Amino acid sequence: MMTMMAMVFLIGMAVLVSTPPARLFTWTLGTENDLASYQLWQQVGHCLNNTNPWAKVKTVGVQDHLWYAPPTYGTYCFYLTAMDTSGNASPRSNKVQLN
Numbered sequence: 001m002m003t004m005m006a007m008v009f010l011i012g013m014a015v016l017v018s019t020p021p022a023r024l025f026t027w028t029l030g031t032e033n034d035l036a037s038y039q040l041w042q043q044v045g046h047c048l049n050n051t052n053p054w055a056k057v058k059t060v061g062v063q064d065h066l067w068y069a070p071p072t073y074g075t076y077c078f079y080l081t082a083m084d085t086s087g088n089a090s091p092r093s094n095k096v097q098l099n
Contacts, residue, residue: 022069023098027080029064034085037061040068040078047077047095059083075099 025040040058043050060066070076076098082090 022067024065024067025078025080025096026065027093029062030082030090032082032084035062035082036085037083038063038066039081039083039089040066041081041092042070043077044074045077046075047097050077054079070098 027038029035037059038061039056040060041054042057043054044052058066058068078096078098080093
């Protein structure tokens with residue numbers, strides 16, 4: 001079993017003009033040899049004091065970005081995890097809120 005990175009940080013976002021608007025999530029790639037993928041998790045509502053359930057909304061390979069369009073307009077909270085080839089997940093990244 002590998003030791004996953006201590007943190008995965010979402011370090012920026014940009015808006016792509018589309019309907020619904022897609023967001024570009026970017027982060028710094030991990031350097032582990034058995035890094036397999038990244039998973040984006042979404043929660044409806046504000047990041048602070050939110051008890052709504054989390055849902056995995058997108059999985060991508062070893063890359064430093066992904067495009068994702070929430071299903072409707074509104075407020076959403078997101079975090080990212082890294083997965084290794086054995087299926088182990090890193091700790092959650094910092095949360096990012098989109099309004």
